[in-house]
Amino acid sequence: MPLFKRNPFGHILFLKKWLIRIFGVISHGRYRRFNNLQIEGSEILRNLPENNVLFVSNHQTYFADVAAMFHVFNAALKGRDNTIKNIGYIWQPKLNIYYVAAGETMRAGLLPKIFAYVGSVSIERTWRSEGKDVKRQVKMSDVSNIGKALNDGWVITFPQGTTTAFKPIRRGTAHIIKKHKPVVVPIVIDGFRRSFDKKGLQIKKRNVLQSMVIKEPLEIDYENEDVADIVTKIEYAIEQHPSFLxxxxxxxxxxxxxxxxxxxxxxxxxxxxxxxxxx
Incomplete structure (x- = not known):
């Protein structure tokens, strides 16, 4: 790989690789030592295409959820089944993994800005800004950037747009699915809210059962299913439909x-x- 090769967002891949390595080593103990992350379904990841894959998940902290997925994804691709034991998998990480995050979150300090370089597709939320409810138009550049990330690789999104459980699925996720027709893989996580603070940077409690269940890709009729149908399908898949409450x-x-x-x-x-x- 050329030293200064860049991804579609202009990020230098050599630098991105080293950031993933460094933060991977730092964060590994949060899922293996202080708490024990339990995984189910990681073998599904090895059967996915190289790009145009959209992971949809419930959300519990700003950063710990995504960091855990980076670990699980890379470990699975190196042949590990449902474990992130032996961190050697992080030495050659998959560099085309992205995650959708609120722009204001990723601009709030030096550390979030570094995390953004690792793989954030930052968007401006249309419903909330600086802790207040707002109503504004979707930025087409945000939609375009998500499409760009899907064309290049895997994208993680939290379609509720919040760490609060059982909030409605944002319809924008369904629009993106209909437009780009990605392979949609649901993930259900638990235990992160109890073990970390809201940002996911500080350990709040130890010896909490953290779990990550990776499910089979959703069957979606991209042409005939409408947005509402896809939204409902996602709600059930990530176990955030009101019937679970x-x-x-x-x-x-x-x-x-x-x-x-x-x-x-x-x-x-x-x-x-x-x-x-x-x-």
Whole structure:
């Protein structure tokens, strides 16, 4: 690779590679040591095309969610199944992974600006700005940049546009799907809100079960399904449809907790038991 080769956004790939390496090493312990990220479905990633793939996910922190996906994606592409053990996978990272983020978030300080260089497709939110509700037109350059990123590689988007659970899916995501016809891969994450602060930079609590479930690509009839149909399909796929929101009795809450514990099918239970024995 030429030293100063750039991606479609003008970012120098050599510099981007080193930023991913550095921040990958720094962040790795947040998912392997302080907390244990449990993964399901990483083998799906190896069967995806090189470009025009759109990942849709629920959102819990500004940066920790995306950082975890960078780890999982690169580990899976290096042959690891549902694990980010042995960080050697980060030495030759996939450089055409992008994520959609609010422009004001990525401009808020030096660290976000560095994160933006790693792969942000920054957009101006049409519904909220500086903590206030607004109404403004979609910038066509934002739409064009998302298309440019899809043409070059993989794009991660959080279609609710917020870290608050069960907020509506933004219709813009469905419009992008109809226009560019990408492979749409749903991801469901959990535990990040409990283990990190809202920005995802500071560890708030340790030994939290973090999970990431990568699902099979959605079946979408790009020509005949309308925007509303696609929005509903995404809501169900990332488990953010209102039907997932329910009021539980104390007994149901206990049963729900037992179910969550049973989802530790990746081996986290044995790890905890070992640590208790040592005590």
């Amino acid at each position: 329910k009021v539980l009795t104390p007994k149901q809450l206990e049963e729900e907790q037992d179910f969550i514990e049973s989802r530790r099918f990746w081996g986290a239970d044995s790890k905890e038991k070992e640590s208790k024995k040592k005590l």
